[in-house]
Amino acid sequence: MSWAAETRSILKKELRSELRRRWSLGLLALFGLITVFVVSFSLKTSPLTSGILSTFFWVIVFFAAMAGLSRSFLKEEETKTVLALRLLARPSAVFWGKLFFNLFLLFFLELILVPLFFIWLNVSGTNLTGFFLVLFLGTLGLVAGTTLTAAIVAKSESKGVLFAILSFPILAPLLIFAMAGSKAAFAGGGWEEIAASVKTLISYTAVMGAGSSILFDFIWEV
């Protein structure tokens, strides 16, 4: 089988097993809903500045990602299917399959998060194109930066806490620029104001994606 076909079948397997246990997708959606709720409920309808909005937004996305993204590898450990996966597919196909699956999870989560965030927090005057561009790139970067740590954490002790601890310093540059970019977008700023963030997000995603995919080969074998 070619690499692309292998990657596709890993992704298909992930999606199928996830859809079989629909409640787990539901749990993720509910988690997203609760975090937006807590933020918007406690603030009621007080007007928020673009800086506060973007901070809340990315804090919500970060913690929702921490709750959802570690599962892809953890699941294999729980069901003791790691060995089979290691025998059947080459490491890079596993890595990219899992990465695309995590991307799917995060996009699914954002599908629920974003409309609720805009409605409950009365967001208006946003440069929507800019916002979605930053969101899209930020999501790619989040996934590129956390897939390797998820694989590391799955085989360590105290998994849940460790995942956030390991991922945060790696994601920090991404979060800083995603927050800056969406702050400008929330304020209705044009391309000039978000350009620096967009460029940095692209380079961050490229560097992290390439680095993780190389390093994954080493950790998958031990």
Added chain:
Amino acid sequence: MQAMQRWLLFFWMAAVIVLAFVRPAPQQQLGDSSRIFYFHVPCAWVTVLAFLMTAIFSVRYLMKKQVEFDTKAALSAQLGLVFCILATLSGSIWARFAWGAYWNWDPRQTSIFLQLLIYLAYFALRGSLPDGERKATFSAAYAILAFLTVPFLIFVVPRVFPSLHPSDTVIGQEAQFNLGREVRWIFFASLAGFTLLYYRLYRLGARVKVAALESKGMQ
């Protein structure tokens, strides 16, 4: 030979410290508080250098799979953590006098804090795994991945966001030295001293750790 190196380093550092306090302050406006330049910048330099060494040893571990490299990577990270704490504390004290607050999340403060978090996360990971190939491989992979974010923290963040931190003190816009001649001499002497101090501590630690590994291997 070892003893001579030790004394040489001792007198070198002593001379640097004395000169840093006796000679006129490097920056007139900031006055005496600018003397921190001689200690804070070398600490920050060693912080990054030590992490670079950790990343290099990690790559070598992944290539060769020899425990020795893993031990050296961890050792360099331990030393880096110490210098990172020193750089953070000294910078924070200086910020109190120059900016009026110990901490105000200047981009440089954010960067050094995140570097501190990277070191701590690295040790958290090491602590959560039992000794063996898995621990060494995972921490090597994590160190390399974390090192990839360092250029963003050091070069991108402070340049995109407004910072109060003096940034062109050592290397100016046209990569020319902005320092007075005497300041430059003391500064580079201090930089060399701190780097050698790191190197000496590293060599000392490596000797102990490798000997421990060998004695464990013999039993």
